[in-house]
Amino acid sequence: MDASGEHREQSVETHRSLKDYMDARRPAVEAALEEACRDRAGVPERLAAAIRYAVLAPGKRLRPMLTIMAAEACGGDVAGAMPSAVAIEMIHAYSLIHDDLPAMDDDDLRRGRPTTHIEFDEATAILAGDALQSMAFAHLHQSTPDVSRSAALIGTLVTASGPAGLVGGQADDLDAEKRTVEDFGGPDSALKHLEAIHQRKTGALFMACAAMGAISAGADSRAVSALTDYAKAFGLAFQITDDLLDCTSTDEQLGKRTGKDDGRGKLTYPGLMGLDRARAHAKATICTAHESLQLFGATAQRLTELADFVLERTN
Amino acid sequence: MDASGEHREQSVETHRSLKDYMDARRPAVEAALEEACRDRAGVPERLAAAIRYAVLAPGKRLRPMLTIMAAEACGGDVAGAMPSAVAIEMIHAYSLIHDDLPAMDDDDLRRGRPTTHIEFDEATAILAGDALQSMAFAHLHQSTPDVSRSAALIGTLVTASGPAGLVGGQADDLDAEKRTVEDFGGPDSALKHLEAIHQRKTGALFMACAAMGAISAGADSRAVSALTDYAKAFGLAFQITDDLLDCTSTDEQLGKRTGKDDGRGKLTYPGLMGLDRARAHAKATICTAHESLQLFGATAQRLTELADFVLERTN
Numbered sequence: 001m002d003a004s005g006e007h008r009e010q011s012v013e014t015h016r017s018l019k020d021y022m023d024a025r026r027p028a029v030e031a032a033l034e035e036a037c038r039d040r041a042g043v044p045e046r047l048a049a050a051i052r053y054a055v056l057a058p059g060k061r062l063r064p065m066l067t068i069m070a071a072e073a074c075g076g077d078v079a080g081a082m083p084s085a086v087a088i089e090m091i092h093a094y095s096l097i098h099d100d101l102p103a104m105d106d107d108d109l110r111r112g113r114p115t116t117h118i119e120f121d122e123a124t125a126i127l128a129g130d131a132l133q134s135m136a137f138a139h140l141h142q143s144t145p146d147v148s149r150s151a152a153l154i155g156t157l158v159t160a161s162g163p164a165g166l167v168g169g170q171a172d173d174l175d176a177e178k179r180t181v182e183d184f185g186g187p188d189s190a191l192k193h194l195e196a197i198h199q200r201k202t203g204a205l206f207m208a209c210a211a212m213g214a215i216s217a218g219a220d221s222r223a224v225s226a227l228t229d230y231a232k233a234f235g236l237a238f239q240i241t242d243d244l245l246d247c248t249s250t251d252e253q254l255g256k257r258t259g260k261d262d263g264r265g266k267l268t269y270p271g272l273m274g275l276d277r278a279r280a281h282a283k284a285t286i287c288t289a290h291e292s293l294q295l296f297g298a299t300a301q302r303l304t305e306l307a308d309f310v311l312e313r314t315n
Numbered sequence: 316m317d318a319s320g321e322h323r324e325q326s327v328e329t330h331r332s333l334k335d336y337m338d339a340r341r342p343a344v345e346a347a348l349e350e351a352c353r354d355r356a357g358v359p360e361r362l363a364a365a366i367r368y369a370v371l372a373p374g375k376r377l378r379p380m381l382t383i384m385a386a387e388a389c390g391g392d393v394a395g396a397m398p399s400a401v402a403i404e405m406i407h408a409y410s411l412i413h414d415d416l417p418a419m420d421d422d423d424l425r426r427g428r429p430t431t432h433i434e435f436d437e438a439t440a441i442l443a444g445d446a447l448q449s450m451a452f453a454h455l456h457q458s459t460p461d462v463s464r465s466a467a468l469i470g471t472l473v474t475a476s477g478p479a480g481l482v483g484g485q486a487d488d489l490d491a492e493k494r495t496v497e498d499f500g501g502p503d504s505a506l507k508h509l510e511a512i513h514q515r516k517t518g519a520l521f522m523a524c525a526a527m528g529a530i531s532a533g534a535d536s537r538a539v540s541a542l543t544d545y546a547k548a549f550g551l552a553f554q555i556t557d558d559l560l561d562c563t564s565t566d567e568q569l570g571k572r573t574g575k576d577d578g579r580g581k582l583t584y585p586g587l588m589g590l591d592r593a594r595a596h597a598k599a600t601i602c603t604a605h606e607s608l609q610l611f612g613a614t615a616q617r618l619t620e621l622a623d624f625v626l627e628r629t630n
Contacts, residue, residue: 041479042478043479043483044478044486044487044490046486046490047483048478051478098441098442101438103436103437103441104438121418122418123418123419123489124486126416126418126419127413127482127486130409130413130444130445130448131478131483134448134477135473135478137452137469138473141466141470147465150466151456151462151465151466154469155453155457158449158450158452158456159453161449162446162449162450163359163362163363163366163449163450164355164356164358165357167446167449168362168446170442171359171439171442172359174438175361
């Protein structure tokens with residue numbers, strides 16, 4: 001077997017064990033999400049149904065997995081990380097509902113199903129997103145009896161979700177759609193702008209996953225900081241590969257509309273750098289992610305594999 | 316002077332002193348709101364402008380005032396109540412932005428100015444609302460160093476804002492617009508339904524004002540509970556008088572579109588009870604509010620006056 005064949009073998013093996021790991025943890029995540037979204041007194045039926053539809057849509061649960069892996073890297077366990085994992089997934093679900101709205105990205109397909117405003121209606125979708133944001137903070141508050149830890153977790157999540165995080169990234173992303181590469185002063189400036197958008201739009205929440213997983217395990221600030229660095233690089237690589245997938249896959253493969261980025265003249269990594277350079281950039285970013293894990297050794301094995309997995313999606 | 320003239324004299328006097336009281340406290344509230352909405356790194360300019368536009372719109376600041384009065388009734392002060400007052404006003408501003416959206420109440424005028432989605436655009440309005448919700452929790456988190464108190468305040472506000480509070484009330488309100496009085500099983504059932512809507516749509520946040528004001532003053536659970544009862548009655552009376560004003564005022568008087576409720580066939584107190592019975596109901600509800608204050612004596616004087624003020628808006 002030649003070297004490249006050997007690498008392929010190893011990569012398949014890593015995938016299998018990472019897949020096993022994620023498959024083993026997913027039922028607990030799904031059960032916790034189900035429980036967090038079950039019917040409660042005073043919640044209108046249709047609103048509750050829209051909330052469940054959005055949160056319980058089939059998905060990889062990448063953010064909860066990252067949260068759990070970060071906790072485990074710091075000696076924590078699944079149960080300790082679960083309140084953070086659930087809260088983050090709720091914030092993620094709310095942001096997808098609102099991003100898909102006609103006034104925003106106007107998407108009708110998400111995870112292979114109609115988006116929430118198509119399945120229900122626009123008003124219900126807006127309100128389901130609003131409700132999920134408050135439910136995320138309520139869940140953290142109610143599930144973390146240690147008030148100091150609860151405060152640290154809530155503080156981390158509000159910063160990631162707010163106008164200098166998730167919401168700001170989406171606002172700048174929508175704004176960028178109205179501008180050309182020349183408006184930004186050429187490809188290099190546009191690339192910096194794109195990176196700043198993604199650092200908030202997707203990166204901030206990945207960083208919160210890592211930080212909150214670590215905090216929930218009682219990690220010290222050095223570990224929280226190293227894992228946040230990992231997640232920053234991980235999130236960037238994730239976005240680059242997402243852009244790559246958008247221009248090389250079909251709707252059926254991804255369960256959402258593809259080729260939209262290009263049709264809209266949207267800033268993307270392959271659009272600004274070309275496919276090959278974008279792939280190389282993703283690879284270099286994953287190297288940075290690996291380096292951030294040096295502090296941890298074997299406990300961070302799954303995080304190393306998760307970074308590799310993101311990269312290999314596009315190979 | 317006859318008895319009725321005497322009552323009128325006294326009422327004008329109460330108003331003047333309540334007005335003086337609110338005028339004296341409003342600049343501190345405005346300054347705190349300005350500070351909470353000032354430019355921050357990473358927040359897109361247009362988003363920040365929309366947030367400021369919505370929060371700093373001229374208004375009575377009824378919710379911050381109620382929060383401060385509740386704190387004072389429990390021996391607290393303005394400074395201690397201010398983080399709660401600001402956070403609640405941010406939640407209130409976010410809910411107004413989203414309620415005014417075309418997919419919701421579709422309003423173009425609010426506090427005498429174009430609504431946020433008219434002045435900016437729909438996407439920016441949705442995002443400004445989203446940002447304000449997280450900013451409210453971030454503000455409470457950052458401004459309350461005592462983690463136990465911060466947890467109690469955040470817990471109170473998330474419950475009031477969530478799907479069994481503010482958001483649920485708005486969802487049921489929109490749903491009720493599609494139904495007739497007969498769909499509810501006649502006027503009495505419709506009235507119960509209307510009360511359940513308002514208890515969440517406006518009542519929950521008024522109750523949070525009173526509870527959070529009391530908590531910020533370190534009040535015991537008996538005082539928190541009495542003030543919450545007061546605010547529940549206050550909120551109900553407020554809504555009844557709001558309905559009365561909608562059908563008896565002009566756009567110019569209120570700074571928003573009036574007569575809309577009737578045009579839409581919306582459930583309202585005067586619509587279901589007639590003007591006179593609705594006025595009597597508001598009066599009885601204010602009596603309940605007064606009774607809830609018996610625990611406090613003189614420190615609750617402003618809360619007594621505030622309840623009277625709500626009632627007298629429609630006389």
